[in-house]
Amino acid sequence: MDDLSPVLVHHIVNTLGWPALRPLQREAVGPVMGGSDALLLAPTAGGKTEAAVFPLLSAMERERWTGLSVLYVCPIKALLNNLLPRLETYCGWVGRRVGLWHGDVTSSRRRALLRDRPDILLTTPESLEAMLVSVNVDHRTVFSGLRAIVVDEVHAFAGDDRGWHLLAVLERLSRVAGRPIQRVGLSATVGNPEELMEWLQGSSRGSRPRAVVAPDVVGTPVLPPPGEIELDYVGSVANAAKVIAALHRGEKRLVFCDSRQLVEELGAALRARDVTTFLSHASLSVDERRRAEEAFASGRDCVIVSTSTLELGIDVGDLDRVIQINAPSSVASFLQRLGRTGRRAGSVRNCLFLALDLDSLVEAAALLLLWGRGYVEPVLAPPEPRHIVAQQVLGLALQENKIGRGLWAQSWNGLAPFDRSAEPIVAHLVNEGFLERDGEFLFIGPEAEARFGRRHFMGMTAVFTAPPEFTVISGRQEIGRTDPMLLTEAVEGPRVLLLAGRSWKVTWIDWKRRRCFVEPSDLRGKARWYSPGLSGASYALTRACREVLLGADPPVSLTRRATAHLAEAREDALPTVHPGGTVVRRTDHDLRWYTWAGFRTNAVLASTLGSLADESQRIDDVWIRLAPETAVGAFRTATSAAHLVLPHVDEEALRGLKFSEALPRRLALTTLATRFADLPHAEAVLEEPVRFLVDR
Incomplete structure (x- = not known):
């Protein structure tokens, strides 16, 4: 700690009671205080915030920075709110101040921040953009002293268009400040840290010193003890609620679902079993989420059911268990969720997977197979923004x-x-x-x-498109937002919504102001949200599914139900999997090419096959439906001499690409087609042997 501010060291030792810094925090001091761009990697709750902030506060004191000198950027407002008290404490130790600026901060509070600028500002890229374009903000004065930016959960930015937006805004800020801005990224484990570091540097790559600091994530992953990661098959939401209600009574359990609808349905099922249950997802009101998270944090025998909103490090207190319904979308996401447990001394990280159907069981086993091998997906910026x-x-x-x-x-x-x-x-x-x-x-x-x-x-100011939703209000209380489709579809009897884990009868709809007024109901409600755009599993995950169906087991505990249903899935898949290549299978119903190559690879292959592919099909992760009359010779000719073709993109899909109307139509369509394509893996699949099967 010798290089840090002596006042800061005093409080680290005496106020926090730390005898020493963690390895990440210790190794980050040199590069961060030295002004290098840095990427700090550690598992969830690994002390990344302190690894960035302690050296920056020390540099602030040593170099006598004045005015707003550090930005701390997060992908979600809830994480900023959660960080504020902690950073206020750290800044207060050395006589510095921190401020908060995002869409929920009142205009009076913003004006106060402009009059008396803090040393560190917690914000989002969208709020930074809004400050730059606002006529009420003298951005040259506000950002004149800017020296550094901390990008928390940088992997969450880099993987989508918000990352491009962030990079571009940082370049504009450096022009406004008149100097390069030091960039410090914080991330959980990623598969390509050097490339992520280079991406974060933007125009400074190659001209500024940089460092990847990752002492806790290098080498072979340390797996939790046998039995702490378990895979079970339950078959339905009702059965999942039954298992959660019966297991681990007296403990705090965080349950992850990968859709808002599933969060609502499981939350209602748990409450029906008298389980103290709280919910968290993006369509609940801010107050509703905050009440749930605070009540869960202070509770003991309770469950909180959440989408990925609670994946990114928001503090909900000490957890005993993490439960995953079906499978998350990536190994990286699983690592984030797993890291929510095992924080107390003497506890270990744990996760129980509950699969609702056979496909989800196979996908969960595949993801755990990849995780057991130490695989983590590379974070790649979307091409051609x-x-x-x-x-x-x-x-x-x-x-x-x-x-x-x-x-x-x-x-x-x-x-x-x-x-x-x-x-x-x-x-x-x-x-x-x-x-x-x-x-x-x-x-x-x-x-x-x-x-x-x-x-x-x-x-x-925002580069993502939010689908139109209606605000749901009971009395004077905002409950959240719902999809307008639920308000327009034909129903018999009263219209009843499921939101915040409770049922609400619709009493009146204000179509012009997009408001839906409700009252509590004992009837069974319905939840649904529309998710625009195309999506699907990756090549790596889909190929791991094929390995599972060919007999590979993940290095975790499998319940008897999971083992029995995996055997059933393997039996069903026998005609579609082959260890030496792909399979073309003809049945009475259709002709399919089982590539096991993932959504984006199959999108390219279907487009490349042209008339040999069924034009009416929706792209699947596992197979491509071929035209029924396709002969073996024609298929071999088409695949052996193929020139890869970008997927066809329907113009309706452009609605999900914000600002596409500001592009020539051809460029907008090409942008989407490029993003829906995995050309390297499509080429690899074309080089694999093909086995032809005809069901008799």
């Missing part, structure tokens, strides 16, 4: 009021694709009226005003 380029150019025009026709690209310091390669996009924005040209300057145009100008261009 042309729509984010369009958004950023418009955002820059709002920020600066006018931008030079020949100088706009300098604002991103040469970071591709926000560099000169974006000139066709800028030309399209001018031609379509999103930008107006006056001599050598560009201004926001009437088309941008019409499409994005509502509420002072607030829609411009």
Whole structure:
């Protein structure tokens, strides 16, 4: 601790009672205090926040930084709220202040922060964008002293368009501040840490020192003791509730589901069994989630059922058990959830998987098979973010009021694709009226005003599309939000919703203001949310499913039910799996090519096969339906001499690509097609032997 601020060291030892720093915290001091960009990796609850903040507070004191000098960015507001008290304590030890700025912070509080700027600001990328474009924020004064940014859960940003948006905003901030900004990323285990570090550096890659600090995640993973990771088959939500109610009584249990609908259904089933149950998901009101999380944190014999909202390190107190319904989408997600347990001395990390059907049982076993081998998915930024380029150019025009026709690209310091390669996009924005040209300057145009100008261009600050939802209100209390489809579908009798684990009878709908008024009901309610866009399993996970069906078992405990149903799944899959390659199987009903290659790979292969693939099919992770008349010779010819073709994308899918209307239609469709494609694995599948089977 010798390099840290002496005052900070005093409080670390005497107030926190730490005899020493953890390995990650110790090894992070040198590079972070030295001004290097850094990626700090540790399991959940591994002390990453302190590993970043303690050296930055020490550098702040040593170098006498003034004004707002550090940004701390998180992907969700709840995590910022959760961090605020802890960082207020740390900053207070050395006479510094921390502030909070996001969409739920009142305008009066924001004005106070602008008048008296804190040393550290907790915020989101969307709020940073809003500050840059707001006429009420003098961004050059506010960010003039900016020195560093901490990006918490950086992997959650890097894997989607919010990552591109964050990188672009950071480049603009460095121009406003007039200096490079030190970047410190915090992450759980990822499969490609060096590449993630390089991504985070943005335009500074290759020109600034960097360090990946990961003392706790290198080498062979340490698996929990036998029996602490268990896989069971329950077959239904009702049976899952029965098992959860019966097991681990007196303990705090966190149950993860990967859909809001499943959270609601399981929560209601648990309450019907008199289990003290709380719920957390994105469509519940902020107050409803906060009440549930606070009650769960202070409780003992209780359950909280959640989507991934509680995956990202939000503190809900000491947990005894994590239970996973079906399987999470990735090994990385499982590691995050597993890390919520085993934090107390003498406790171990644990997780119980409860599969609701055979497919989910196989997928959970496959994910655990990959985890047991130490596999973690690489974090890859979505390719060709042309729509984010369009958004950023418009955002820059709002920020600066006018931008030079020949100088706009300098604002991103040469970071591709926000560099000169974006000139066709800028030309399209001018031609379509999103930008107006006056001599050598560009201004926001009437088309941008019409499409994005509502509420002072607030829609411009977020790069994700939120589906329209109705606010559900009981009396004066907001319960959450529901899908409008539930309010329009035909029903017999009263319309009853399931939200926050309780049933609500709809009494009145305000269609214009998108509000739904309800009262409690004893009738059985219904929950559903529409999830736009295409999705599916990865190549690695789908191939692991094939391994499980061929007989591989994960290194965890399997209940007798799980073992019996895995045997059933393996028997059913015999005609579709082959260890030496893929299988084409003809039955009385159809002709299918079982690739076991994942959604994006199969999307490419189906498009590449052209007329040999059934044009009406929806892409599946496991198989591609072929045209019934396809002959073996034609199939072999098509696959042996194939030139890979990007998947066809329906124009309806563009609704899920925000700002696609600011792109030429061809570029927007190509952007989506590229994102739905896994070309390397498609090429690998084409090189594999194919076994042909005909059911007699």
